[in-house]
Amino acid sequence: MSWIREGELTIIERFCANIIKAGPMPKHVAFIMDGNRRYAQKCHVERQQGHSQGFEKLAQTLRWCLNLGIREVTVYAFSIENFKRSKEEVDGLMDLARQKFSRLLEEQESLKKHGVCIRVLGDLPLLPLDIQELIAQAVLATRNYNKCFLNVCFAYTSRHEISSAVREMAWGVEQGLLEPSDVSESLLDKCLYTNNSPDPDLLIRTSGEVRLSDFLLWQTSHSCLVFQSVLWPEYSFWNLCEAILRFQMNYSALQKARDTYMEERRRQEVERDQDYVTKKLQQEGFASHGDSRRRRTLLQKCTAMREERIQGFLQALEHKRADFFERLCPVSA
Amino acid sequence: MDEILKQQQELLGLDCSKYMVKFANQDKADQVLNCQSTLKVLSPEDGKADIVKAAQNFCQLVAQQQKTYTDLDVNVLDNLLSSTNGFPDPDLVLKFGPVDSTLGFLPWHIRLTEIVSLPSHLNISYEDFFSALHHYAACEQRWGK
Numbered sequence: 001m002s003w004i005r006e007g008e009l010t011i012i013e014r015f016c017a018n019i020i021k022a023g024p025m026p027k028h029v030a031f032i033m034d035g036n037r038r039y040a041q042k043c044h045v046e047r048q049q050g051h052s053q054g055f056e057k058l059a060q061t062l063r064w065c066l067n068l069g070i071r072e073v074t075v076y077a078f079s080i081e082n083f084k085r086s087k088e089e090v091d092g093l094m095d096l097a098r099q100k101f102s103r104l105l106e107e108q109e110s111l112k113k114h115g116v117c118i119r120v121l122g123d124l125p126l127l128p129l130d131i132q133e134l135i136a137q138a139v140l141a142t143r144n145y146n147k148c149f150l151n152v153c154f155a156y157t158s159r160h161e162i163s164s165a166v167r168e169m170a171w172g173v174e175q176g177l178l179e180p181s182d183v184s185e186s187l188l189d190k191c192l193y194t195n196n197s198p199d200p201d202l203l204i205r206t207s208g209e210v211r212l213s214d215f216l217l218w219q220t221s222h223s224c225l226v227f228q229s230v231l232w233p234e235y236s237f238w239n240l241c242e243a244i245l246r247f248q249m250n251y252s253a254l255q256k257a258r259d260t261y262m263e264e265r266r267r268q269e270v271e272r273d274q275d276y277v278t279k280k281l282q283q284e285g286f287a288s289h290g291d292s293r294r295r296r297t298l299l300q301k302c303t304a305m306r307e308e309r310i311q312g313f314l315q316a317l318e319h320k321r322a323d324f325f326e327r328l329c330p331v332s333a
Numbered sequence: 334m335d336e337i338l339k340q341q342q343e344l345l346g347l348d349c350s351k352y353m354v355k356f357a358n359q360d361k362a363d364q365v366l367n368c369q370s371t372l373k374v375l376s377p378e379d380g381k382a383d384i385v386k387a388a389q390n391f392c393q394l395v396a397q398q399q400k401t402y403t404d405l406d407v408n409v410l411d412n413l414l415s416s417t418n419g420f421p422d423p424d425l426v427l428k429f430g431p432v433d434s435t436l437g438f439l440p441w442h443i444r445l446t447e448i449v450s451l452p453s454h455l456n457i458s459y460e461d462f463f464s465a466l467h468h469y470a471a472c473e474q475r476w477g478k
Contacts, residue, residue, distance in 0.1 A: 081477020159444060163407045166388040170402035173392045180392040185385050209472070214444040221380065221437040225448070246433060253432045261377070261437060268382070 001110040002103045003150070005063040013237050017068055020241055023248040026201035028072040029065060030223070032215055033058060035207030035231030042231070048092045053233040055100060064237050066114075066148060068244070072197060074151040076215045080123060080160060094128060097154070101134040108141060115147025121193035122156035123164070124324075136328035151197060158217035165191035168317055177313040181276055182306055185265055190314055194219055202247045206232045206239075222258045224250045277302055373420060380437040387413035414441060422446065425469045427462075429454040447472050 009017055033054055040050030058075060065073050078097075083090060104111070104118070111118075120135045127135075135154070168191045172178035189195065199219045205212075208229035212220070226243040230236070277299045286294065391413060394400040422442045428435070428450045435443065449465045451457065 079477050084476070084478045157444075159407045159410075159441065162384065162441065163405060163410045166384075166391065166410060167402050167405045169388060170392050170395045170400075170405055173395045174402050178392070180389055180396050183385060183389045183392050185381055188381075188385060188388065210448045211445055211472075212443060212448075213477075217440040217444055218381065218384075220435075221440050222434055225433050225435065227448075250431075250433050254434055257432070257434070257436055264377070 001107050001114065002100065003059055003062065003107075004066065004114065004116065005059045007063060009064070009067050009237070013067075016237075016241055020244055020248075021069065024251045025068065026070060026224075026244065026247050028074070028198055028200045028202075029070050029243075030074040030076075030200040030203045030216055030220065031058075031061070032076045032203070032205040032213065033232040034205055034209055036233060038207060039231040039233040047089060048096075050233060051093060051096055055096065057233050057235050061235060061240065062150065064240055068240075071147070072149040072151070074121075074153065074194070074197070074200060074216070076153045076156070076213075078122075078154045078156070079214065080126065080155055080157045081214070083126070083155075094131060097131055098134065101131070101138055104138050105134065105141070111142055111145065115145040116142060117145040117147075117149045118142045119149065119151045119196070120154050121151055121161070122154045123160050124155060126155045133328045136325040140325050140329055149197065151194065153215065156193075157214040158212075159214055161193050162188075162218055164193070172313040172317070175316070177316055178309055179306075181272070182309055182313075184269055184272070186269070187310060188218075191317065192218065199223060202226065202243060204228060204240075204243045206230055206235060222254055222261060224254055273299060273303060273306075371420075375439065377437050380440055383414055384410075384441055386415070411441075425449060425465070427451055427465055429457075445474065445476075 008014075036050035036054040037047050038050075039053065040047050043049075062073060065071075078093060082093070085093075118138050120139055124132050124135065165188050169178060169183050169187060172182075173180060194216070199221075200216065200223045202224045203212075203216065203220045204226050206228050208227070210227045212225075224247045226246045228239055228243065230239050277295060280298060280302065281295065387410060391400065391405055391410075395402060422444070423439070423446045426435070426438070426443060426446050426448045428448055430453065433450070435448070447469050449468050451461055451465060
């Protein structure tokens with residue numbers, strides 16, 4: 001399969017893998033695959049070659065992840081900011097995408113066999129229509145597979161994603177599906193492009209840069225960040241192991257930080273619900289600190305109604321998103 | 334400048350008159366003299382929670398039909414964030430401690446921020462601080478291009 005290299009680990013690699021797997025393993029790894037152009041310069045080849053090599057390295061890295069039991073990978077393939085590059089380079093990258101997605105669609109059997117679910121995340125209408133159509137076909141063809149997940153961020157920036165999520169919630173309010181008080185951190189989570197994935201446990205950026213470049217800013221707030229100086233096309237199994245070791249060293253501290261954060265978030269949401277109930281009681285003319293049973297009943301009722309609204313909204317949102325892809329593929333794959 | 338002269342007197346004592354303090358770049362003299370530093374102390378609620386608050390406020394406006402959902406884009410949301418109103422995005426984050434994570438620090442604002450890690454803020458030396466600034470100066474920001 002062109003997107004996931006075939007093959008097993010060597011004996012030495014397998015030996016190392018077994019040692020590493022004795023400790024906690026990330027379930028979801030995100031990659032900023034940086035360094036293709038510097039690699040091309042280093043090897044005195046065209047930039048396009050650098051990007052091609054970068055893709056090959058992606059295929060190889062996905063194989064290593066599967067060998068290590070890492071079932072979900074998210075990659076930063078093309079940023080909205082990358083449209084600023086020369087027309088030649090952007091066209092080259094679009095051609096590469098056309099080639100790779102077309103190839104992917106020819107490998108349906110392989111995708112089915114490996115159960116690979118492909119998702120493409122980004123502001124897709126910014127892309128050429130034919131690429132949108134290829135993407136839609138790939139996404140629809142694999143949407144029910146669940147052995148492993150590959151999320152490709154294409155025409156993506158995190159700020160656009162977060163704004164889009166807020167816009168969806170505002171759309172929900174406009175449609176009468178949501179009330180402004182339903183807006184919360186957990187609801188925003190569910191409106192992001194990544195709503196079907198857990199947050200990445202580990203974010204790896206290659207080529208030595210130590211910034212996030214507008215990638216998964218919301219989702220990686222408590223992830224282990226590993227910056228490695230190797231250029232992406234030269235990434236090795238050992239680089240990956242090194243990153244996983246760093247993840248393991250940070251594991252308990254991050255687990256604790258995440259748990260503390262979630263507890264605080266839950267506490268704030270409970271407080272928000274209490275305030276909502278207090279306001280409602282006041283509106284209905286009851287003393288806000290009065291009958292605690294009335295308060296409890298109202299709280300239960302409000303929570304249930306909120307849950308119902310949110311479910312309705314999320315269903316409508318999913319429908320809207322599926323519709324976008326289905327309209328790009330009049331004949332279902 | 335006054336502070337520099339005061340420190341000079343304290344540290345060098347009687348020798349201080351032997352040494353002249355001069356700005357390396359004379360043109361920037363005024364800039365340095367008038368440079369006021371602002372210290373902003375932030376907490377976790379200035380992170381995601383602030384984005385959620387901005388979202389709630391916008392949705393409230395939509396509910397009151399003062400805005401429509403298509404009015405919201407990256408710039409509008411950026412302006413709605415209150416914890417860092419009028420404050421530029423950080424260029425450099427100095428991260429102290431052994432944990433390799435931003436732990437929820439201003440997720441929206443650090444999209445292009447260089448993240449330099451230092452082992453600890455306790456007894457941090459000037460050399461360490463300077464080398465972090467040096468690292469920042471050496472970074473090549475391509476801005477996507």
